Amino acid sequence: MPIHTASIILMDSSLVQTLTAPILVIGGLGLAFGLILAFASKVFEVWVDPRVEQITEALPGANCGACGMPGCAGYADAIVHQGVDINKCAPGGAALVGKIAAIMGTDAVVTDKMIAVPFCSSGGYNNTNWKYAYQGIETCKAAVNISDGPNTCSWGCIGYNDCKAACPFDAIIINEHGMRIVDAEKCTACGACVRACPRGIFHLVPERRHVYIKCSSQDKGPLAKQNCGNHRPCIGCGLCSKKCPVQAITVENNLARIDYAKCINCGLCATVCPTKAILDTIAGTQKKAEIIPELCIGCTICAKNCPVKAITGEVKQLHTINQDTCIGCEICVAKCPKKAIKMV
Amino acid sequence: MGYLGEIFVMAMTAIFIQNFVLSRFLGLCPYLGVSKKLDSAMGMGMAVIFVMTLASAITFLIRKYLLIPFNIEYLQTISFILTIAALVQFVEMVIQKNAPALYKSLGVYLPLITTNCAVLGVAILNTKAIRPDGVTAYNFLDAVLNGFLSGVGFTFVLLAMAGIRERLEFSELPESMKGMPIGLILAGIMALAFYGWMGFKI
Numbered sequence: 001m002p003i004h005t006a007s008i009i010l011m012d013s014s015l016v017q018t019l020t021a022p023i024l025v026i027g028g029l030g031l032a033f034g035l036i037l038a039f040a041s042k043v044f045e046v047w048v049d050p051r052v053e054q055i056t057e058a059l060p061g062a063n064c065g066a067c068g069m070p071g072c073a074g075y076a077d078a079i080v081h082q083g084v085d086i087n088k089c090a091p092g093g094a095a096l097v098g099k100i101a102a103i104m105g106t107d108a109v110v111t112d113k114m115i116a117v118p119f120c121s122s123g124g125y126n127n128t129n130w131k132y133a134y135q136g137i138e139t140c141k142a143a144v145n146i147s148d149g150p151n152t153c154s155w156g157c158i159g160y161n162d163c164k165a166a167c168p169f170d171a172i173i174i175n176e177h178g179m180r181i182v183d184a185e186k187c188t189a190c191g192a193c194v195r196a197c198p199r200g201i202f203h204l205v206p207e208r209r210h211v212y213i214k215c216s217s218q219d220k221g222p223l224a225k226q227n228c229g230n231h232r233p234c235i236g237c238g239l240c241s242k243k244c245p246v247q248a249i250t251v252e253n254n255l256a257r258i259d260y261a262k263c264i265n266c267g268l269c270a271t272v273c274p275t276k277a278i279l280d281t282i283a284g285t286q287k288k289a290e291i292i293p294e295l296c297i298g299c300t301i302c303a304k305n306c307p308v309k310a311i312t313g314e315v316k317q318l319h320t321i322n323q324d325t326c327i328g329c330e331i332c333v334a335k336c337p338k339k340a341i342k343m344v
Numbered sequence: 345m346g347y348l349g350e351i352f353v354m355a356m357t358a359i360f361i362q363n364f365v366l367s368r369f370l371g372l373c374p375y376l377g378v379s380k381k382l383d384s385a386m387g388m389g390m391a392v393i394f395v396m397t398l399a400s401a402i403t404f405l406i407r408k409y410l411l412i413p414f415n416i417e418y419l420q421t422i423s424f425i426l427t428i429a430a431l432v433q434f435v436e437m438v439i440q441k442n443a444p445a446l447y448k449s450l451g452v453y454l455p456l457i458t459t460n461c462a463v464l465g466v467a468i469l470n471t472k473a474i475r476p477d478g479v480t481a482y483n484f485l486d487a488v489l490n491g492f493l494s495g496v497g498f499t500f501v502l503l504a505m506a507g508i509r510e511r512l513e514f515s516e517l518p519e520s521m522k523g524m525p526i527g528l529i530l531a532g533i534m535a536l537a538f539y540g541w542m543g544f545k546i
Contacts, residue, residue: 021414029406029423033430040434044441 051103052080058099059089064168066090066190079104090114091169091188112206114189116171116182120201121214121230121277123157125178128229139165144198153227155217157201166196209260210281211267213240218253225275234277240269245307245327264307266327286328287343289321295340302332302341350475351489356544358493364462365501366531366538371462375502376527385506387446389499393492395435395457396466399428400491403467404484424467432458466494505534 055076062072067088069075078084079100086100093113122128134143134150140162148154163180164172171186172193184207194202201216213234217224221235236254248262249269258269270280298316310326313319333341362368365375371392378388403424411417436455440447457463470487474480482490508530517526
C-alpha cells in the first residue's frame with residue numbers, strides 16, 4: 001500500500017469517530033468503577049488481626065493436622081481467636097513455640113520433643129517367621145486381614161511399610177535388612193505412622209528417653225518366644241519391673257511397658273531382660289556421678305534420693321559414690337543443694 | 345390492565361413461568377452449590393436479589409445514556425460484564441464489613457456471582473423484553489422490577505432446593521447417590537414441575 005493512502009485512512013474522520021466513542025465509553029466506565037472500588041476498599045476496610053498472618057507464616061505449612069485443626073492457617077486462626085495452646089504444632093517443635101509466643105506475647109510452654117519408635121524388633125527380611133507366603137496387595141492393612149497376618153506373631157511387624165508410606169516427612173528409612181529406622185532428626189511426632197500401622201507398633205516417645213521395650217506381643221511367654229522371628233520377645237516375666245529403680249515399668253497382658261514420665265534412662269532394665277527385648281540405645285555411654293569433695297557438706301540428700309543406693313556417707317561427712325552401681329540417672333545432681341556432684 | 349396488574353403479571357412470569365433457574369437454566373452453579381443449607385441459601389439468594397436489582401438498574405442506564413446515543417450497542421456484553429463485576433466486588437466489600445457471618449457462610453459463592461450468568465442474563469433480557477401491552481420496551485422502573493423479581497424467583501427455587509436437600513440428609517440413600525447425584529436428579533424433577541407453568545397466559 002502506498003504511503004499516502006495509509007495516511008489518508010488514518011486521518012479519515014469517520015474512522016476516528018467510530019473508534020473514539022467506544023474507547024471513551026468503556027475506558028471511562030472502567031476508570032469510574034476502578035475509582036469507586038478503590039474508594040470503597042478504604043471505606044469498607046476490614047481489620048484483619050495481623051497476628052494471624054504472622055503465625056501462619058511462622059508455621060511450617062505442612063498442613064499435617066497434628067494440631068487437630070484443618071491446616072496451618074486454621075491453627076493460626078484458632079490460636080488468635082479461640083485461645084488454643086501454642087504448643088500443638090509437632091513439626092514446628094520448640095523453636096516454633098518460641099516464635100508464636102513472641103507474636104502472641106505469652107510465655108513459651110515448651111513440650112518435650114517426641115519421636116516415633118516402632119515397638120517391635122522383627123519385620124525385616126531375615127528376622128520374620130512366616131506362616132504362609134502372602135501374595136496379595138502389598139500393604140500391611142490388607143495383609144493383616146488374611147488369617148491374622150502372614151507372620152507367625154500376630155502382634156509384630158509385617159514389613160509392608162504402611163508406616164513409611166504414611167510418613168509425610170520421609171523420616172522412616174528402610175535399611176539393608178528391611179528394617180524400619182526412624183530418623184530422629186526428621187521425625188516430628190505427627191503421629192501419621194502411629195495411625196497407619198494396623199498393629200499399633202509405633203509409639204511416640206520423648207526424644208530424650210533412650211530405652212525402649214522393642215516388643216508389642218501380648219502372647220504368653222513360650223508362645224511369644226516361639227513366634228518371634230528375632231527371638232527377642234517380651235515374655236512378660238517382670239524382671240525389668242522389679243529392677244527398675246523408679247517403678248516406671250508395669251507388666252500388663254504379658255507385656256512390659258515403660259512409663260516415660262518416670263523413666264530416668266538408667267538402662268537397668270535392659271541389662272536384666274532375659275530375652276534382650278529391651279533396647280538401651282545409649283548403653284555404656286552414660287556418665288557416672290562424682291562428688292566434688294570441697295563442695296560436699298554431707299547433707300545426705302543425694303544418698304536418700306539415689307534410686308540404686310550407690311551413694312554412701314554419714315551426716316556431715318564426705319559422701320562417696322560407688323561407680324560400679326551408679327547408673328548415671330543424674331537425680332543426685334538435680335537434688336544436691338550445693339551443686340557438689342558432677343557427671344564424668 | 346392497570347400498572348399493578350402489570351406488576352403482578354411480571355412477578356408471575358419472573359418467579360414461576362420464566363424462572364431463571366428452572367425454565368431458563370441460568371445460574372445453575374449456585375443453585376447446586378449453595379443449596380445444602382437453608383441459611384446460606386438464604387444469604388446467597390439475598391445477595392443475588394441485591395446484585396440483580398442493582399445490575400438491572402445500572403445496566404439499563406448505561407445502555408440508554410451511553411450505548412444507544414453513541415451507537416455502540418455492540419459493546420453491550422462487555423460493558424455489562426464490567427459493570428456487574430465491579431458491582432459484585434463492591435457488594436462483597438459491603439457484606440464483609442457489615443455482615444462477616446454472612447460473608448463467611450457465602451464463602452466462594454459471592455465472587456461467583458460475578459460470573460453468574462443469571463445476573464448478566466437479566467440485564468440482557470431486560471433490553472429485549474416487551475411490556476405486557478405487547479408493543480413498548482421496558483422502561484427504567486420495569487427493568488429494575490424485573491431484576492428484583494427475577495432475583496426473588498431465583499431465591500425461591502434456591503430455598504425450595506435447600507429445604508428438600510436438608511431433609512434428604514436424613515433419608516437413606518445408596519452410597520453412590522449421596523450428595524451431588526441426588527441433587528441433580530432433584531433439580532431435574534423440580535424443572536419438570538416448573539415445566540407445568542409453561543404457556544400460562546395471564
